Structures are given as structure tokens and as C-alpha cells.
């Protein structure tokens with residue numbers, strides 16, 4: 477089949493590359509000339525394990541191409557995916573759909589035969605219907621269901637595991653309003669039937685809501701265990717054991733129960749906020765998600781206080797080594813990373829920051845000021861009054877504690893991801909603080 481993918485961000489680029497790897501002919505479109513030129517040279521705009529070789533092999537096989545002109549990409553394709561950004565709108569927290577509608581209008585003008593227009597970006601309920609209206613306004617000669625259809629196909633991939641998540645998903649969700657587009661979507665995903673991926677075919681609005689409901693529930697699970705962690709610290713319990721003890725109940729499930737500094741990234745913060753806005757607009761608030769948004773914001777901000785407390789109550793004139801800047805490992809993404817609040821607040825309290833991250837330093841430079849970036853974890857901790865593990869990169873999982881102790885000014889380790897066993901670190905002579913473990 478032939479596919480056009482509009483937008484070469486995380487979702488667009490990974491989906492485009494994976495569809496082409498399934499054997500479809502895919503053209504990826506992005507207005508950013510520089511980005512397309514770099515992709516043509518094999519330079520990926522994001523760090524995602526395995527993506528560069530996947531792109532290279534499919535470009536070489538002639539199934540994957542990159543262009544800037546949408547008008548050239550759309551004619552003759554079976555499906556056009558809209559995978560442009562839907563950032564939080566400044567001021568009100570609603571998803572900003574201007575890029576989605578602009579793409580829809582441009583697509584409308586390029587349509588030359590029956591095509592399915594698919595929203596892959598995370599969009600609020602009702603966006604598919606709006607996209608249909610935009611197309612009808614731009615092309616009054618076209619009839620929905622006859623000349624074109626608008627479908628919803630949210631993406632659930634995680635950064636850092638994006639390719640395997642796309643190729644071996646827990647499920648694929650497709651929302652359509654007519655049989656013809658349902659058949660096109662079924663054919664596109666047919667390669668996944670081989671590994672018996674469950675397909676959820678539903679209405680467009682339901683599909684749109686499934687994406688928000690999934691992300692909000694996952695964010696709720698994380699926030700729940702984070703608050704349990706705080707309670708564990710007060711009552712002298714261990715959150716890791718609590719997570720294990722509840723997670724073994726199949727009705728709860730053990731994933732997304734890892735307590736930490738609060739969730740970040742390109743999806744959870746923006747999508748939970750957008751869901752609360754939609755719910756309030758419809759007069760049907762999802763109060764639990766309101767609470768999750770508030771609790772997570774507060775949590776990220778409270779982490780600096782925890783670090784300062786562990787250093788003895790003051791950060792003034794002290795040097796803090798931050799290990800891990802990205803919102804999670806195996807990505808260079810800094811969006812809404814807990815490290816941002818932590819570093820800003822430590823700096824406000826008078827601390828100097830030395831930082832290391834295996835992939836995120838270039839992105840970090842765009843959002844942080846006055847940070848000394850280091851080549852490795854040991855370089856970062858040199859002379860520091862405290863080391864803080866903010867992101868659980870593999871590089872920080874087996875640090876040589878005695879070497880660290882010799883290099884640091886004060887042996888203080890704050891482990892916001894519970895990477896280490898408290899007794900081991902204390903035995904090594906450190907003041908150690910983790911999350912939810914007394």
C-alpha cells in the first residue's frame with residue numbers, strides 16, 4: 477500500500493519507518509527543509525535506538541522517502557497520516573490543534589482520489605469530525621465516505637522502545653465511521669496479524685478517547701505509587717515491596733508502579749492536562765486526573781527540597797552533580813523532564829550544577845542555564861557535595877561507590893529512581909536518600 481506521513485517527529489518518523497519496513501511504500505513529509513535534508517543524509521532528528529538503521533535499510537530498498545512538499549506526497553496514496561505536534565496551548569492547557577487543521581487543509585487541496593486521512597497525533601475527542609469539516613470546507617466537491625474518510629489511529633509507542641512498541645504493540649486502535657476506511661486500515665496493519673496483535677475497531681470519538689484514557693490511567697498509576705512512596709517514608713515501609721505486593725495482583729498489574737521524581741516527557745504531562753480541560757468543558761470532570769496533574773507538578777518541584785535536606789539543609793555555595801537529565805533513559809528528550817525543575821530550584825537556592833547525561837546534553841543546553849556539562853558520571857561528581865540520580869540510565873546502575881567517595885567533597889547520594897540498595901550505599905559510607913524507603 478502507499479502511505480504519506482505528515483510530520484517527522486517521534487511518532488511520524490517511527491511510524492513511517494516501521495510501515496515501510498512492513499513493505500508499504502511510505503513518503504514522509506516535513507516542512508522543515510533542514511530536517512528533511514539531514515534525514516536524506518541519514519541523520520536522525522531524535523535519538524531512538526535502532527531508528528537510523530531501520531530508516532537506512534528502507535530508504536535503500538526504495539520503500540521510504542522524505543520530501544518537504546505535501547502536494548507531491550499525497551496524490552495516489554491509500555492513507556495520509558497526520559502526525560504533527562499537538563503541544564499544550566499557552567494559557568489554557570488545551571491541545572493546540574492548529575498544526576493538525578493546517579495539515580488537513582493542505583491535504584484536502586492535494587486529494588485526487590479516495591484516500592483515508594488518519595489522525596495519529598494525540599487529539600481531543602471530536603478532532604476527527606473537525607478535520608472532516610476542514611476538508612469539506614476546503615474541497616466542497618468531495619463527499620466524506622465516498623471521496624475521502626477521516627479515521628483515528630492513536631499511537632501508544634514509548635520513547636526508547638519505539639520500534640518494538642510499534643511492531644509488537646499490545647493492541648492497535650482504529651476509529652472509523654465507514655466500512656471502506658476500516659478496510660484500508662485493516663489492510664495497512666495486516667502485517668501485525670502475524671503476531672496476533674489484537675485490533676480494536678471502534679468509532680472515531682471512542683478511539684480518540686481511548687488514547688487519553690490510557691495515558692491518564694498510566695499517569696494515575698505512577699502518581700498513586702509516588703504518593704504511596706511518601707507515605708512509606710513516614711510510616712517506615714518500603715515502596716518497592718508495596719509495588720511488588722500489589723502489582724502481583726493481575727487486576728492491578730506490576731508495570732508503571734515504579735516510584736520516582738514524577739512523570740515527564742512529551743505525552744503524559746500534556747495529555748493529562750488536555751483531558752482535564754476537555755472533561756471540564758463537557759461538564760464531566762475526571763477529578764482523579766485533576767488531582768494527578770496537580771500532584772505530579774508539586775512532586776517535581778518537591779524533589780529539590782529533598783536534595784537540599786539530604787545535604788544538611790542548605791545548598792548555598794554547594795556543588796550538586798546531576799546524573800541523568802532526560803525524562804527517562806534511552807532518549808535525548810528533555811520535554812517536561814523532572815531535571816529541569818530540580819536544577820532550576822537548586823540554582824535558586826545557591827547551588828552550582830555539574831551534570832552528565834549519555835544522550836541528552838545537547839537538548840538540555842536549550843532549556844537549562846549555567847550548568848557545567850561533564851563527559852561521564854565520575855567527571856560530574858568530582859568535588860561535589862552531593863550526587864543525584866535523576867534518570868535511571870544504565871550508566872549509573874553500577875557506579876563504583878568507593879571511587880565516588882574518594883572523588884566527592886561530601887559522600888551524599890540522592891537516588892530518585894531507587895537504583896541502589898540502601899544498606900549497600902550506607903555501608904560504603906554515604907549519606908543516602910532514595911524514594912519511599914525509610
Ligand code: UDX
Nearest residue numbers: 631632633634635732733734736739740741743803804
Ligand atoms: C508514554 C506512554 O507510555 C506511551 O504509551 C504514549 O504513547 C506516550 O507516552 P513515554 O512518554 O515515551 O510514553 O514514556 P514512559 O515510559 O511511559 O514514561 C513516562 C514518564 O513516566 C517518565 O518520566 C518515566 O520516568 C515515568 N514513569 C514511568 C515512572 O515514574 N514510573 C513508572 O513506573 C513508569
